[in-house]
Amino acid sequence: MQYHVNGTLVPAEEASVSVRDRGFMYGDAGFETLRAYGGTIFEWDAHADRLQATCEALSIDHGIGDDLKRRIDETLEANDLRDAYVKCSITRGVQPGKLTPGPADNPTVVVVASELPRGGENGESVWNAPASAELVETRRVPDHSLPAHAKTHNYLNGILARLETDADEALMLDSEGSLAEGATSNLFFVREGVLHTPSLSGPILPGITREVVLGLAEEMQIPVRTGRYRPADLRRADEAFLTNTTWEVRPVGRLDDSAFEIGTVTRELAAAFAALVEARHY
Numbered sequence: 001m002q003y004h005v006n007g008t009l010v011p012a013e014e015a016s017v018s019v020r021d022r023g024f025m026y027g028d029a030g031f032e033t034l035r036a037y038g039g040t041i042f043e044w045d046a047h048a049d050r051l052q053a054t055c056e057a058l059s060i061d062h063g064i065g066d067d068l069k070r071r072i073d074e075t076l077e078a079n080d081l082r083d084a085y086v087k088c089s090i091t092r093g094v095q096p097g098k099l100t101p102g103p104a105d106n107p108t109v110v111v112v113a114s115e116l117p118r119g120g121e122n123g124e125s126v127w128n129a130p131a132s133a134e135l136v137e138t139r140r141v142p143d144h145s146l147p148a149h150a151k152t153h154n155y156l157n158g159i160l161a162r163l164e165t166d167a168d169e170a171l172m173l174d175s176e177g178s179l180a181e182g183a184t185s186n187l188f189f190v191r192e193g194v195l196h197t198p199s200l201s202g203p204i205l206p207g208i209t210r211e212v213v214l215g216l217a218e219e220m221q222i223p224v225r226t227g228r229y230r231p232a233d234l235r236r237a238d239e240a241f242l243t244n245t246t247w248e249v250r251p252v253g254r255l256d257d258s259a260f261e262i263g264t265v266t267r268e269l270a271a272a273f274a275a276l277v278e279a280r281h282y
């Protein structure tokens with residue numbers, strides 16, 4: 001396996017960054033998790049825009065522009081990967097030992113990838129069972145402390161949430177008690193045929209899968225509402241699912257101690273997602 005480190009492909013065992021890198025020391029970095037299907041990146045433009053927004057939020061003016069895409073493609077090609085998980089990070093790099101950040105003149109740019117086979121024919125994805133989910137005590141960090149639209153290396157909020165549970169996903173409320181999102185996924189639920197998801201006005205990552213699913217729902221004329229919801233709204237739902245780049249559309253089979261059916265809307269959206277991937281990439 002070869003990874004891309006600062007513009008060069010190197011064997012995975014030799015891929016390393018400085019212990020003084022600010023991405024390592026402080027989480028001073030942005031990243032994206034991407035998925036390649038059939039050798040090309042799904043929703044590249046959306047990922048590039050989100051990474052740019054993250055870097056702007058952190059004032060990491062990295063100047064690598066379109067070259068990141070080339071590095072990702074080179075990584076896929078060097079490893080002969082077609083269906084793959086890809087992660088790319090841009091850190092502020094190594095700087096004198098103080099917290100105050102300087103200009104990102106020498107950012108660290110890393111691309112790693114590994115094989116991630118595509119799912120089954122019925123819209124199942126890499127998950128082989130519905131997810132269990134638990135509403136945890138850890139609250140999503142408010143936007144005015146750490147902007148949720150920025151996908152930074154600071155994932156401690158989600159890590160603390162996951163530490164609270166053995167479930168596949170830890171669901172967090174925001175500081176006001178409204179449903180926010182999972183540690184690494186966006187939340188959807190369906191009640192009486194209407195698809196609901198927390199709106200981007202709350203502290204949630206604008207998930208790229210979330211956006212694609214909302215587009216599919218519109219095309220399929222599934223009524224959609226976004227808003228601020230309480231845990232009781234989720235508990236009363238007929239179906240629920242989680243979205244992210246690796247899980248795609250993953251049904252929730254259990255929330256805390258109660259079971260959820262995998263419902264029609266979830267199945268239809270999962271199948272539509274699989275069909276979209278098929279049409280675009282194969």
Ligand code: PMP
Nearest residue numbers: 184185186205207208209244245
């Ligand atoms: N929320 C959080 C906190 C995440 O880490 C992720 C995964 N990137 C998501 C939502 C889903 O985003 P996407 O669909 O872009 O993978």
